[in-house]
Every structure is written in C-alpha cells, then in structure tokens.
Amino acid sequence: MITKIKTILIVIFCMAFVLSYALACSPGSGDLIYEDGKSQEVDMEDNIIKQKLDELKNRLVSPPVILSHKSGEIIYGSGDRELVFIKGSADKGNTIEVYVNGVLDQSNIIVDNNGNFETLSGVEIGEGKNIIKLISVRPSGIKSAPTEFTLFLDVPQKVEYSIFENIDNLKEIKDIYYTEEVNPLVYIKGNHLPLSSVYIQVNDKIVGEIESDNNGIFELEDIVLKPGNNEIAVWARTFDGFMSAPVFKDIMVNRDLYDPIPSDLTGYKQGNANYLSWSISTDIDFYSYKLVRVEDPCINPEYPENDVIATFSDINAKSYIDNDIVSGKAYFYTLWTLDKAGREVSSNVVAIPKPVYSLTFTKVPSSISNTIARREWFYQAYEMTNVGNVTVDVQPIMLWLKLEPNPDEEMEISPLWEVHIWNPSNGEYYYSKEDIYSTYISDWRNFDGYTETETTTTLSADGLTKTVTVTETTKKTEDSDVNLKRIMTKTINTTITVTDLTTGISTVTTTTDTGTEIVEPEKIGTSITGLEPGEKIIIEVKIQNIAAENGEKIIVHFHFYPVDCDGRFYIDESVSTLDIPVIGESRN
Numbered sequence: 001m002i003t004k005i006k007t008i009l010i011v012i013f014c015m016a017f018v019l020s021y022a023l024a025c026s027p028g029s030g031d032l033i034y035e036d037g038k039s040q041e042v043d044m045e046d047n048i049i050k051q052k053l054d055e056l057k058n059r060l061v062s063p064p065v066i067l068s069h070k071s072g073e074i075i076y077g078s079g080d081r082e083l084v085f086i087k088g089s090a091d092k093g094n095t096i097e098v099y100v101n102g103v104l105d106q107s108n109i110i111v112d113n114n115g116n117f118e119t120l121s122g123v124e125i126g127e128g129k130n131i132i133k134l135i136s137v138r139p140s141g142i143k144s145a146p147t148e149f150t151l152f153l154d155v156p157q158k159v160e161y162s163i164f165e166n167i168d169n170l171k172e173i174k175d176i177y178y179t180e181e182v183n184p185l186v187y188i189k190g191n192h193l194p195l196s197s198v199y200i201q202v203n204d205k206i207v208g209e210i211e212s213d214n215n216g217i218f219e220l221e222d223i224v225l226k227p228g229n230n231e232i233a234v235w236a237r238t239f240d241g242f243m244s245a246p247v248f249k250d251i252m253v254n255r256d257l258y259d260p261i262p263s264d265l266t267g268y269k270q271g272n273a274n275y276l277s278w279s280i281s282t283d284i285d286f287y288s289y290k291l292v293r294v295e296d297p298c299i300n301p302e303y304p305e306n307d308v309i310a311t312f313s314d315i316n317a318k319s320y321i322d323n324d325i326v327s328g329k330a331y332f333y334t335l336w337t338l339d340k341a342g343r344e345v346s347s348n349v350v351a352i353p354k355p356v357y358s359l360t361f362t363k364v365p366s367s368i369s370n371t372i373a374r375r376e377w378f379y380q381a382y383e384m385t386n387v388g389n390v391t392v393d394v395q396p397i398m399l400w401l402k403l404e405p406n407p408d409e410e411m412e413i414s415p416l417w418e419v420h421i422w423n424p425s426n427g428e429y430y431y432s433k434e435d436i437y438s439t440y441i442s443d444w445r446n447f448d449g450y451t452e453t454e455t456t457t458t459l460s461a462d463g464l465t466k467t468v469t470v471t472e473t474t475k476k477t478e479d480s481d482v483n484l485k486r487i488m489t490k491t492i493n494t495t496i497t498v499t500d501l502t503t504g505i506s507t508v509t510t511t512t513d514t515g516t517e518i519v520e521p522e523k524i525g526t527s528i529t530g531l532e533p534g535e536k537i538i539i540e541v542k543i544q545n546i547a548a549e550n551g552e553k554i555i556v557h558f559h560f561y562p563v564d565c566d567g568r569f570y571i572d573e574s575v576s577t578l579d580i581p582v583i584g585e586s587r588n
Contacts, residue, residue: 061138063090063134063147064144065089065090066087066088068085071149072150073151074151076154076242077154082125083123083125086118086119086123087119088118089111090136091111091138092111092114095111096134096135099133100125100132101126102131105123106123107137111136125151126153128152128153132150132151133148158247159235159247161188162190163188163232164188167187167219173186176252177251177254178342179253179255180257183226184253185223187221188200188234189218190217190234191212192212193212193236193239194212195213196218196239198210198236199235200233202230203230207223207224208220227254229250230252231250233248234246234247235247256340258283260338260343260345261283262337263289265347265348272325272327275321276291277318278335283337285339287338287339289336289337291308291334292308293322295329296332297332301346301349302334303346328389328533330352332351334348357570358573359562359573360384362382366380371584373545377542378542378582381424381540382577383538384536385536386536388533388573391531391532391533392531392562393529397569400445401439402555403552403554406439407438412547414546414547415435415546415547416436416545416546416547416552416554417436417548417554418543419554419556420541420543421539422542423540430525430528432525444488444521446476447479448476449474450475453471455468455469455471457469464500464501464502466498468499469496470494472493472494472495473492487519488516488518490514494512553581553583554582555581556580557579557580559575559576559577560574
C-alpha cells in the first residue's frame with residue numbers, strides 16, 4: 001500500500017512540473033484574443049498539457065504488491081523442490097510475470113477487476129535460497145519495475161537405504177532381481193536421523209514400522225516381493241514430528257528356473273603361457289564367467305573358494321591366455337558360469353600341462369658302519385626329490401624285513417632289531433617298528449615266492465597217540481596289475497602224521513589248498529605330505545641292534561610311491577631303498 005501511495009505522489013509531482021512549465025511559456029496578455037470569456041490559445045495549451053500528462057501516465061506502471069509472503073521467509077518442504085502460491089495486487093487489466101532465480105517461470109497471470117492476482121498453478125522453488133521477481137505488464141506491453149523478494153526452502157534429511165538379497169551375503173539389488181523363488185524375501189538396511197520412526201511400504205502396503213537406533217541405523221528382514229514390478233517406498237518421521245518425503249525404488253523380480261549349462265573347457269601350453277578356450281554359454285540369463293585356477297592337484301578348483309584369475313561379463317568371451325605361470329609346473333583350471341539368479345555351474349577340470357608324478361631317490365653316503373654292536377644305531381640316508389610338476393604325498397611301502405638266520409620267534413625273549421624311517425631335519429618319524437623277532441615278507445612284491453612252514457605236535461589225552469601237523473604256506477605274486485593291484489597265489493600244503501606210540505605205526509595224510517587274491521601295496525606308517533615340485537628332503541632308514549648276536553643279519557627293503565588325491569599309487573614312479581643289510585657284531 002505504501003508503494004502505491006508513493007507512485008501516486010510521483011504522478012502528481014510530474015503533473016505540477018509540466019503545468020508550471022506550460023504557464024511560463026504562455027504568450028503575453030496583449031496577444032490574447034477573447035471569445036466567450038476564454039482565450040483560444042489557453043485552450044490549446046490546456047490540451048497539450050493534458051496530452052502530455054496522459055502520455056506520462058501511460059508510461060508509468062505500478063509494480064505488483066506481494067500479499068502472501070514476506071521477503072526472507074523460510075518454507076519447510078518434504079523434498080528438494082516445492083510449489084509456492086503467490087498472491088498480490090496490481091493494476092487491473094494487467095498481467096504478471098514471475099521470475100525464479102532469473103529465469104521466467106510463468107507469465108500472463110491475470111489481474112482481476114478488483115486488482116488481485118494469484119499463481120494458481122504454483123511456482124516451483126528449489127532447496128536453499130530462491131530470488132523471486134514479479135513484474136506487472138500492461139496490455140500495451142509496458143512493464144513495471146520488478147518487485148523482488150527472497151524465499152528459503154528448508155528440506156529435511158532424506159531416508160537413505162539399500163535393498164539386499166539377505167542379511168548374510170549383503171548382495172545388493174538394484175533394478176532387476178533374478179531369483180529362484182516365486183516370492184523372494186529381501187532385506188532392507190538404511191539410515192536417517194536417530195530415533196526416527198521409519199515406514200517401509202511395498203506395493204501400496206506398509207510392511208514395516210521400525211525405529212532407527214542411536215546412530216540412525218534401521219533394518220528389516222524378510223520383506224516379501226511379488227513377481228514382476230515392485231514399488232518400494234521408505235520415509236521417516238523425526239522425534240519432533242516432522243515427516244520426510246518418501247524415497248521410492250522400483251525392483252523388477254524375474255524368476256530364473258534353470259541352472260546355466262556348463263561350458264566345455266580345453267587348453268594347452270605354448271611357450272611361457274597356458275592357452276584356454278571354452279564353449280559359449282547359451283543361458284538367456286547369463287551373468288558372467290569366472291575362470292578359477294589352483295596349483296594343488298588335491299584341490300578341485302571351486303568358485304568362490306579358490307583363486308579367480310579372470311572374470312568375463314561378455315557372454316561371447318571364449319578364450320584366455322594365462323601368462324602368470326612357472327614353466328614346468330602343472331595348473332588346474334575350471335570355468336564357472338553364473339546366471340543372474342546367482343546359480344553357478346562348473347566346467348570340467350583342465351590340467352596344463354599334464355600332471356607328472358615322479359620322484360628321484362639318491363643314496364647319500366653315511367659315516368656309520370654297516371656292522372653294529374648291541375644297542376648301537378645304523379643310519380642310511382637318501383635324498384628324495386619331487387621331479388614332477390605337481391605337489392605330491394609320498395607313501396612308504398613295506399617289502400620285507402629278512403632276518404638271517406631266521407630265529408624261532410617263540411624262543412626269543414626280547415626283539416632282535418628295531419627299524420625306523422625318519423626325517424633328520426625335523427625329527428618326524430614316518431615308520432617305526434621296535435619289536436622285530438622274525439622275518440616278514442610283504443605279499444604284494446613276493447615275485448619269487450616265499451614259503452613259511454609251521455609245525456605243531458599234540459598228544460592224545462591217554463598219551464598213546466602223537467599227531468604232527470606241518471603246514472607249508474607258499475605265496476607268489478604275479479607280475480601283473482589289476483586296477484593298480486597285484487594278484488597273489490597262495491598254496492597251503494598240510495601234512496598230518498598220526499603215530500600210534502604203542503606200535504610205532506604212522507599214518508600220513510596230505511592236503512593242498514590253492515587260491516588267488518588281489519593284494520595292494522602294504523602301506524606303513526604315515527605319508528610324507530606336501531612335497532612341492534623341485535623340493536628335496538633327506539630321509540633316513542634308522543636301524544638298531546637290540547639283541548642280535550655276532551654275525552646275525554637283517555635286510556630291510558622299502559619302496560616310496562607318489563600318491564594322488566584319490567589315494568592311487570603311481571607304481572611306475574616308485575623309488576626304492578633296495579636291500580639295506582645290517583650285520584650285528586659283539587663287542588670283545
């Protein structure tokens with residue numbers, strides 16, 4: 001209103017100035033010609049003044065007056081944009097232009113016959129400071145000076161949240177969720193102001209009302225989604241009652257019913273690299289390939305447990321060159337195909353180059369004599385080297401412990417010998433036998449045949465009849481393999497002699513029983529584990545004379561076999577101590 005009064009005063013001042021100027025310039029009284037009491041010149045000058053005042057009045061347009069807001073006013077909104085409705089007054093018949101931060105937002109807002117106007121569709125302001133300018137425009141196009149005022153939009157903190165498959169894997173779901181379930185359950189975690197009431201809505205239904213903790217964190221499990229599109233909205237009410245704007249997210253649930261088809265993986269070594277290729281996936285929901293590599297043949301390359309050396313998101317990717325290798329070392333690969341539902345399937349395992357299980361076994365000179373007195377030790381050392389290209393376990397195998405002469409075990413009071421296999425560098429024992437009384441021959445490598453004889457004598461209760469039973473067991477192993485095992489033929493000849501002690505007459509009965517059986521290497525002790533390619537270790541056969549007399553001999557013979565992860569012995573790659581003879585001697 002004050003502005004309008006100022007405008008009227010300015011107009012009156014201008015009119016007075018023009019009138020005084022016109023009088024000062026009027027002709028003298030001698031020049032006046034009167035007709036009907038008035039001078040014609042005075043009438044002419046009055047018309048000129050009136051015309052100039054009309055022109056001046058038409059050029060002056062009153063600025064709009066704002067009635068709905070005060071400059072500097074704070075508007076509290078729920079989002080980063082807000083509509084405000086501006087009311088005011090201006091000259092009737094004019095229109096109003098609205099500028100927001102220097103940009104024309106609206107025009108042609110009509111001032112009604114009462115001099116009032118309103119922005120019926122609202123004016124959009126943004127977060128923070130907004131400079132609003134209104135200009136009144138006459139139909140002729142003449143514009144008023146701008147009326148300027150400032151509005152501040154205060155926006156509360158928004159709710160921030162993410163959607164995950166579950167609380168365990170925290171795999172975030174963005175726009176599309178591929179799943180095996182018809183109605184999958186998801187997990188939401190987010191933050192807002194501490195101790196706020198948080199509302200979670202799924203498809204127009206509020207599924208949770210929870211409170212954020214002292215750090216502003218909130219979470220909700222087992223939120224059910226439906227097949228197809230799901231609209232999720234989360235908003236919060238602060239402890240002082242202010243409500244934030246909903247934050248919307250759309251999740252499209254696609255059900256994936258089938259596992260991806262595994263690819264066929266092949267490869268070869270060339271130069272200093274391994275070359276791999278595979279068949280392209282045909283899965284319509286393909287997500288990625290994961291190429292996994294391990295060096296241990298006992299480990300099946302698994303995803304995600306083992307090393308992923310390459311990831312391919314392009315379904316048409318079909319090859320890879322692995323340059324990060326050690327020449328001569330075997331590597332084991334699988335290609336895993338993942339679909340968008342998280343299913344995964346493995347290809348076949350490819351070994352590059354072909355695994356080689358091979359050992360060398362070299363006798364190392366020993367400073368100990370091979371004839372030892374009682375309670376003295378004999379040592380024979382060997383250097384074992386893994387000359388293959390894979391890590392192996394090595395299993396000691398018994399062949400024989402021969403005693404010459406072979407004593408009567410039942411007559412021995414104490415063991416004659418004890419034998420060990422050990423690692424002198426760490427003191428680990430792989431085999432120990434401390435009670436050797438007699439010869440022991442392993443069935444598995446008994447190529448030349450070996451016969452054991454057992455004789456038993458019994459008397460009848462009346463003492464008149466004596467029965468002598470002689471059992472001869474001959475074992476011979478054929479030099480042929482059946483599933484990495486050998487065939488042993490066992491022949492048992494039994495001779496029973498019954499003698500009548502009153503007459504001295506004897507009756508002899510002989511029977512023979514022959515059969516075959518599959519025999520395996522006779523593992524002894526524990527295996528030597530984790531021998532890396534190129535690794536060398538020293539093992540020793542350690543023999544002690546417990547009670548052997550002067551000149552009595554023991555011959556020990558062991559083999560060592562590389563063993564794969566399925567426990568199979570690589571027979572052709574065995575190494576041997578050969579015969580180790582030790583002769584006892586007595587101290588003088």
